[in-house]
Amino acid sequence: MAEFLQFCASGLTVGAVYALVALGFTIIYNASDVVNFAQGEFVMIGGMTTVFATAAGVPLPIAVLIAILAAMVIGLLLHRLAIEPARGASPVTLIIITIGASIFLRGLAQIVFDKQFHSLPAFSGDTPINIGGALVLPQSFWVLGGAVVIVIALWAFFNRTVTGKAVLATAANRLAARLVGINTSFVIGLSFVLSAAIGAIAGILVTPITLTSYDIGTLLALKGFAAAMLGGMGNPIGAIVGGLLVGLLEAFGAGYISSTYKDAMAFIVILGVLFVMPGGLLGRASVERV
Amino acid sequence: MRKLMSNRLAVPAFLALLVVGLAFVMPSNFYFRVAALVWISALAVIGLNLLMGFAGQVSLGHAGFFGLGAYSVAILPAQFGLHPVIALIAGGAGCALLAFVVGRPILRLKGHYLAVATLGFGILVSMVISNEAWLTGGPDGMPVPRLALFGWRARGADTWYWITGGLMVIGALLAVNLVASPTGRALRALHDSEVAARVVGVDVGCYKLIVFVISAVYASVAGSALALVNGFITPDAAGFLHSIQLVTMVVLGGMGSILGSVVGAAVLVVLPQALTVFHDYEHLMLGFMMMAFMILLRSGIVPSLSMLIGGRRA
Amino acid sequence: MARFWNKIGRVAVTSVAVLALGAAAHAADTIKIGSSLSMTGPASFLGDPEGKTLEMYVEDINANGGVNGKQLELVIYDDAADANSARTFATRLVEDDGVIAVVGGSTTGATMAMVPVFEDAGIPFISLAGAVVIIDPVKEFVFKTPHTxxxxxxxxxxxxxxxxxxxxxxxxxxxxxxxxxxxxxxxxxxxxxxxxxxxxxxxxxxxxxxxxxxxxxxxxxxxxxxxxxxxxxxxxxxxxxxxxxxxxxxxxxxxxxxxxxxxxxxxxxxxxxxxxAALLVADKLPDDDPQKPVVTGYKTKYEETTGEPVSTFGGHAYDGLMILVEAMKRAGSEDPAAIRDEIEKTQGFIGTGGTVNMSAEDHLGLDLSAFKMLEIKDGDWTIVN
CATH class of the missing domain: 3.40.50.2300 (Response regulator)
Incomplete structure (x- = not known):
């Protein structure tokens, strides 16, 4: 049982990060149909900026704010300078642009920061907490708690504010949204800024556990994308479920079956699920527009 | 002009002239090698373009087939003493079979779901190659026996330039013929609208599967060629990043354009060599240029340029 | 961000300077040595210090009069740990740049992909990668500096x-x-x-x-x-x-x-x-240890120049470069074959990795004594017994 709980703790912590990356994918996808492969770079920017700001003597809370702001500005620039000018291009063209952006941001990070691995001190110490025999780091609760707060805040934003409802309206039907006077370009820009902030927060929370470096983004984008598809693209709840599920699959795969093929486990399950449910676990049944 | 362009031999003939012509201006073996790498990538990209540009199906796992082709000319001669040419053919046949088996369920998926399923397939292949070190040498890779035909040993970048150039021209020739055939017309119908194609009686699933198998064979042959040229192969060839690179080549050059496939491959193979002058700024420049190309030439280099010049699609 | 633009500016200036120098250098007749390292990508923490070390010491050697009266010119490429790129850069070094020797190859995969190129061209190649397959079986032109x-x-x-x-x-x-x-x-x-x-x-x-x-x-x-x-x-x-x-x-x-x-x-x-290797415990070595001056010298220079902690990876690059330079001095020529022969005759070379004694059967030349068993105590390395 202790073993089982330990695997759960590991899977949920890693899975929470995948879930936040997947959520970032979902927000941008809903607003603009763009699959943003630079999503992992936001996680890197959050972690690396915090590391370098604290190293420069900035107190942690302020460093965190700087990092989130930096990511948001880069998210906005990404939209204004790369996505907006290509408006109307095919989805696959837009995907290649975001891949170019992710290479660009990595190249920028290796110059502005460096190519070493970095860590942050854990927010509440390194003494593990014993839960039914499983030893869990306090930072894991920060990660999970952070994910929960983000999800609640997003829910409130989308359902309780006019701006949030404008985003939802744009996601539902862009043309109709524009007709009722919503500035869709602003909404899409906002979705990039939001996703960037979510990615950065994930990066900051998880750096004390998993370390960070300029090139962690690629793998996170890959896992986050897979998680979003597993849950059902475009569904925020699906993104969270998909992310946690991929994290748990990896942990249980490594723990109970074979650590060599633990990443394979996640993808085999994803393939299996998609064969049975071609729209993901919580996806809408896809109807092709003719 | 129009007549010449619409002739299905025009593009392969142009490519053949290009291969021959370039050979006279190559200053050193290094340039022959880079060109050979362009031809190899172009071959894989032509195959992938048939799938993406003509049938409208995306694959983020094509490096998996590329890697299987590469490892088949490494493993089969070493383990079973097969001749590399037989191994190349066996690799292509194996990939065709594999594509046929996995293609059935995978191709039922659409859009991004298809992307993630092919991505998963590619990752599984590269994981097996990287982990089964007893067979593949693991992440550090394995040597590939040199190709010998009738006592003549293929070595030297210039020799490989001709072999790979030839393979690429043949690949382009087969591809344009496929596109011009009734199958090709059915494929294009599929690209424009799957529903409409189905309504007019096109067996959508069957055609998708055919083109998926064909594109897998292209990738496999290209992989075998790369392994033989290098004499050494590592799992990077089958990796996720390589899959992304192949897709980028297709889109950059122009979806649905055979000539575009070669241009896309050339850009992404030559750029890193040209960008070495920027040292630390290499990746910055590469990313920037990818974005700039796609924003300015959003239908891909060849179709966008030919629209600009001729006011119509190539 | 300011730092970034600053750097861009500096690169622009140095690029122009390099271009100008490049033209001048050709006239002055330099000795070209090459390198392909994983300065980015999954093995960048190997390639990064290796590259910095090579650049730092080539500059140093040139400031002190170069080798055999000629200046060294270092041609360095980033293969990002991709075997195929490494292979292409190896061809480029041999065919296009015309280097007479190579120190590089951060990973075993990249090294093994480059080996055939240098073996065919007869260019001595000192690898910086770990696995034993690089030198066992022995390959005529291939050497390595890190312990296996x-x-x-x-x-x-x-x-x-x-x-x-x-x-x-x-x-x-x-x-x-x-x-x-x-x-x-x-x-x-x-x-x-x-x-x-x-x-x-x-x-x-x-x-x-x-x-x-x-x-x-x-x-x-x-x-x-x-x-x-x-x-x-x-x-x-x-x-x-x-x-x-x-x-x-x-x-x-x-x-x-x-x-x-x-x-x-x-x-x-x-x-x-x-x-x-002793490099990590440079300051804790006894004063009579023959390695002490070498490792403290390298450590001080690296840490002062880069502002980053020293690693044994950079040390491997230092050893490779110095073995090559000494061999070039002994050979007194720029003939790759002569340099190869002299590298193989390296005896009693004291580097950051240990004392190197190469032979026709051993292209590494280190034994187990080159390793120290370390234990981490109070946030620092200590030598066990």
Whole structure:
């Protein structure tokens, strides 16, 4: 049982990060149909900026704010300078642009920061907490708690504010949204800024556990994308479920079956699920527009 | 002009002239090698373009087939003493079979779901190659026996330039013929609208599967060629990043354009060599240029340029 | 951001300067040596210090009059640990740049992909990668400076034998380094009467290894754990190890060869043992140790120039360059074949990795004495016995 709980703790912590990356994918996808492969770079920017700001003597809370702001500005620039000018291009063209952006941001990070691995001190110490025999780091609760707060805040934003409802309206039907006077370009820009902030927060929370470096983004984008598809693209709840599920699959795969093929486990399950449910676990049944 | 362009031999003939012509201006073996790498990538990209540009199906796992082709000319001669040419053919046949088996369920998926399923397939292949070190040498890779035909040993970048150039021209020739055939017309119908194609009686699933198998064979042959040229192969060839690179080549050059496939491959193979002058700024420049190309030439280099010049699609 | 534009500006200026110099340099007749390193990508923590070291010391050598009265010109490429790019750059170095010798190849995969090019062209190649396959069997033009992974296993098992440990668990990275060392350790374990009871792995980019370590923890009779791997993996393994409260000794490999490991792993690093070159404990060597001046000299220069902690990886590049330069001086010519012969005759060369004695059968020239067994105490390395 202790073993089982330990695997759960590991899977949920890693899975929470995948879930936040997947959520970032979902927000941008809903607003603009763009699959943003630079999503992992936001996680890197959050972690690396915090590391370098604290190293420069900035107190942690302020460093965190700087990092989130930096990511948001880069998210906005990404939209204004790369996505907006290509408006109307095919989805696959837009995907290649975001891949170019992710290479660009990595190249920028290796110059502005460096190519070493970095860590942050854990927010509440390194003494593990014993839960039914499983030893869990306090930072894991920060990660999970952070994910929960983000999800609640997003829910409130989308359902309780006019701006949030404008985003939802744009996601539902862009043309109709524009007709009722919503500035869709602003909404899409906002979705990039939001996703960037979510990615950065994930990066900051998880750096004390998993370390960070300029090139962690690629793998996170890959896992986050897979998680979003597993849950059902475009569904925020699906993104969270998909992310946690991929994290748990990896942990249980490594723990109970074979650590060599633990990443394979996640993808085999994803393939299996998609064969049975071609729209993901919580996806809408896809109807092709003719 | 129009007549010449619409002739299905025009593009392969142009490519053949290009291969021959370039050979006279190559200053050193290094340039022959880079060109050979362009031809190899172009071959894989032509195959992938048939799938993406003509049938409208995306694959983020094509490096998996590329890697299987590469490892088949490494493993089969070493383990079973097969001749590399037989191994190349066996690799292509194996990939065709594999594509046929996995293609059935995978191709039922659409859009991004298809992307993630092919991505998963590619990752599984590269994981097996990287982990089964007893067979593949693991992440550090394995040597590939040199190709010998009738006592003549293929070595030297210039020799490989001709072999790979030839393979690429043949690949382009087969591809344009496929596109011009009734199958090709059915494929294009599929690209424009799957529903409409189905309504007019096109067996959508069957055609998708055919083109998926064909594109897998292209990738496999290209992989075998790369392994033989290098004499050494590592799992990077089958990796996720390589899959992304192949897709980028297709889109950059122009979806649905055979000539575009070669241009896309050339850009992404030559750029890193040209960008070495920027040292630390290499990746910055590469990313920037990818974005700039796609924003300015959003239908891909060849179709966008030919629209600009001729006011119509190539 | 200011720093970034600053750098852009500097690069622009230096590029122009380099172009101008390049034209001048051709006239002045320089000696070209080449390198392809993994300065970015998954092995950038190897290639980055290696590249900095080469650039730093070539500049240094040139400031002191160069080699045989000529200035050195270093041509350096970034292969991002991709074997295919490494191969292309190798061809470029030989065919286009016309280098007379090469020091490079951060990873075993990249090295092995380049070997045929240099063997065919008859260009001496000093590799900076770990695995034993590079020099065994011996290849005419290929040498290497880092200790082999096999030696690291032997050193670790020797220490275990001394401490009466015979049943161990292993957790290895699945990257080239970890995979190769795992194989070598399994190979030699029997010679030291060591039994491997648990054998787990983790991916090169994995962020959490508690599931694997939980399994090892649950295996009965394990007296110690070995972790072959490099990069961030070993730091995470070490942290997870303490998190789970595993109390048997943890052995890391020589892949953990810089102070940044201690910084990353923090308090969890206390008590970790590993085999490593004397470079890491430069200031703790006795004054009469012949390696002392070399390692302190390199450490000081590297840390002052780059502002980063020294690593043994950069040290391998230093050793490779110096072995090459000494061979060029002895050969007194720029003939690659003559330089190759002289590299092979290297005797008593004292580098950061140890004392190198090469021969026709041994293109590495280091023995087990080049390794020191270190233990981490109070956030610093100490030498065990």
């Amino acid at each position: 992974d096999r030696m690291a296993c032997e050193k670790i098992f020797e220490d275990m034998q001394k401490n009466g440990i015979s049943k161990i668990g292993m957790i290895s990275g699945t990257g080239g380094f970890g995979k190769s060392m795992r194989g070598q350790c399994m190979d030699v374990a029997g010679n030291y009467g060591i039994e491997i009871l648990a054998d787990e792995t983790y991916g090169p980019k994995d962020a959490d290894m508690t599931p694997q370590l939980t399994k090892i923890k649950g295996t009965d009779g394990i007296q110690a754990v070995v972790n072959p791997g490099f990069g961030q993996g070993p730091a995470i393994v070490t942290r997870n190890y303490r998190q789970l409260g595993i109390d048997v000794p943890l052995y890391q490999s020589h892949g953990v060869a810089s102070k940044s490991f201690i910084d990353l792993a923090g308090e969890a690093a206390e008590g970790v043992r590993l085999p490593a």
